[in-house]
Amino acid sequence: MLNRRSFLQFTSLGTASVFTSKLFATEKKGFRPIVISTWNEGINANKAAWNILRSKGRALDAVEAGVMVTEASQNCCVGLGANPDRDGIVTLDASIMDEHGNCGCVGALERIKHPISVARRVMEKTPHVMLVGEGAQKFAIAEGFPLEPQQLSADAERSYKEWLKKSEYKPVINIENKGHGPFAPLHLENGDWNHDTIGMVALDAMSNLSGSCTTSGMGFKMRGRLGDSPIIGAGLYVDNEVGAATATGLGEEVIKICGTHLVVEFMRQGNNPETACRKAVERIVKRDKEKAKNTQVGFIAINKKGEFGGYCLQKGFNYAVCYGDDTNFMVDAKHWF
Numbered sequence: 474m475l476n477r478r479s480f481l482q483f484t485s486l487g488t489a490s491v492f493t494s495k496l497f498a499t500e501k502k503g504f505r506p507i508v509i510s511t512w513n514e515g516i517n518a519n520k521a522a523w524n525i526l527r528s529k530g531r532a533l534d535a536v537e538a539g540v541m542v543t544e545a546s547q548n549c550c551v552g553l554g555a556n557p558d559r560d561g562i563v564t565l566d567a568s569i570m571d572e573h574g575n576c577g578c579v580g581a582l583e584r585i586k587h588p589i590s591v592a593r594r595v596m597e598k599t600p601h602v603m604l605v606g607e608g609a610q611k612f613a614i615a616e617g618f619p620l621e622p623q624q625l626s627a628d629a630e631r632s633y634k635e636w637l638k639k640s641e642y643k644p645v646i647n648i649e650n651k652g653h654g655p656f657a658p659l660h661l662e663n664g665d666w667n668h669d670t671i672g673m674v675a676l677d678a679m680s681n682l683s684g685s686c687t688t689s690g691m692g693f694k695m696r697g698r699l700g701d702s703p704i705i706g707a708g709l710y711v712d713n714e715v716g717a718a719t720a721t722g723l724g725e726e727v728i729k730i731c732g733t734h735l736v737v738e739f740m741r742q743g744n745n746p747e748t749a750c751r752k753a754v755e756r757i758v759k760r761d762k763e764k765a766k767n768t769q770v771g772f773i774a775i776n777k778k779g780e781f782g783g784y785c786l787q788k789g790f791n792y793a794v795c796y797g798d799d800t801n802f803m804v805d806a807k808h809w810f
């Protein structure tokens with residue numbers, strides 16, 4: 474069996490994707506601090522989060538700083554460069570949750586670069602949990618967030634024009650790792666375009682958990698549509714006694730089972746993170762197997778010990794795991810079908 478030292482050497486070679494939380498579950502090893510996040514872009518996001526965690530910073534600060542990297546990136550579909558709704562407007566959703574069970578969310582936010590930070594302000598500065606649309610934008614401006622120009626990125630514009638030819642809404646499985654829109658891949662040459670969502674959960678040196686989730690939602694969605702990402706218990710949930718989970722994929726299916734709350738409750742019952750995620754995936758399958766066969770949903774989770782895991786419906790979902798200066802690697806999640 475690999476000992477921890479040889480495992481770390483192995484992971485630093487960047488070849489650890491064959492390992493899953495099973496390894497940790499069987500070895501009963503956890504890590505603290507630790508941060509995990511969805512899809513390939515999670516690697517860069519984890520780096521920013523790790524900078525905070527490694528110097529004994531708060532998990533909440535780490536999960537905000539981490540996903541801000543993705544929101545600001547020109548090289549992925551999260552944030553203002555992302556695909557628009559079917560009316561051609563980019564609308565962003567985000568949620569954040571801390572170790573005290575405080576949470577803040579924004580939905581259908583337009584022209585603001587960092588929805589995750591607005592979500593945090595909602596949590597910290599208002600008596601509410603969620604602000605949406607015009608009201609969320611008004612609040613952001615009052616808080617000093619600049620209003621960005623209303624214009625599609627060149628890539629989103631190209632995808633949108635392509636989409637308009639058929640105007641057909643059809644989610645594409647693993648679009649996050651395929652390209653920029655339902656007609657992806659458009660930008661796979663350099664492997665850059667691979668997102669419309671990032672979810673991140675972290676455990677800090679003080680043993681506190683937090684999580685964040687930020688998205689442009691499904692490309693070419695109906696105007697006004699919200700997915701799971703800004704909904705506490707669906708796209709994100711944190712219980713500091715137990716663990717934290719976040720979700721990606723077709724938000725409607727996640728909302729219907731209160732996905733991340735369910736994952737955390739499964740961990741509370743003693744399941745390790747991977748098993749908890751698998752059981753939530755199973756719930757989606759049981760509800761509507763035929764639909765599940767053509768849908769992608771992925772969950773990732775960490776528990777209070779720093780054990781981690783993920784599970785998804787279809788092959789192709791991966792997540793980034795970081796618990797050391799040189800230990801930041803991708804894991805291919807196990808899949809149901």
Ligand code: SD4
Nearest residue numbers: 670690691700721722724
């Ligand atoms: C949504 N769950 O809006 C998001 C989309 C997503 O990777 O996760 N894409 O339904």
